[in-house]
Amino acid sequence: MGRNNIDGLIGKKINKLTLLRESEIRLHQKTKRYGVFLCDCGNETIQTIFDWTNGGSKSCGCLKKLNGKKTHGLSSTGDYKSYMGIKGRCLNKSHGDYKNYGAKGVTLCEKWLTFEGFVSDMGLRADTGLKDPTIERIDVTGNYEKSNCIWIERSLQAKNKR
Numbered sequence: 001m002g003r004n005n006i007d008g009l010i011g012k013k014i015n016k017l018t019l020l021r022e023s024e025i026r027l028h029q030k031t032k033r034y035g036v037f038l039c040d041c042g043n044e045t046i047q048t049i050f051d052w053t054n055g056g057s058k059s060c061g062c063l064k065k066l067n068g069k070k071t072h073g074l075s076s077t078g079d080y081k082s083y084m085g086i087k088g089r090c091l092n093k094s095h096g097d098y099k100n101y102g103a104k105g106v107t108l109c110e111k112w113l114t115f116e117g118f119v120s121d122m123g124l125r126a127d128t129g130l131k132d133p134t135i136e137r138i139d140v141t142g143n144y145e146k147s148n149c150i151w152i153e154r155s156l157q158a159k160n161k162r
């Protein structure tokens with residue numbers, strides 16, 4: 001599939017997903033190309049162009065909640081959960097851990113306000129080669145941003161906690 005083919009798909013809608021643009025995400029599997037989609041429910045989601053065109057991904061994951069069918073979107077993965085955890089701790093005052101993060105001035109960089117920006121900086125969990133990767137800040141008083149974050153094995157992070 002060439003670049004021009006993807007450009008021709010911008011704005012096209014299949015099932016509940018409308019292609020907004022090609023994602024910046026580049027994975028080591030170069031055959032996979034990702035798009036940023038707007039779902040009918042209002043969520044933005046990242047899916048492979050292939051899964052979208054062949055009907056493998058039909059929504060951001062909201063359909064899955066409705067009818068229990070399996071979807072292939074990144075929004076239902078551990079990557080998205082990690083990301084939403086970071087965003088919640090830093091920005092959501094009603095998040096249980098906000099008092100230890102956002103309230104103490106820990107925030108995330110502007111690029112990470114979108115899931116796409118986060119993945120574009122940090123890559124995907126599956127590509128780390130770790131068994132159960134989680135995002136760790138190198139300087140624990142620093143912010144969530146590319147220069148201060150790495151994926152580490154979750155068991156190691158647990159040891160580092162006071």
Ligand SMILES: [Zn+2]
Pocket residue numbers: 016039040041042043059060061062063
């Ligand atoms: Zn949706």
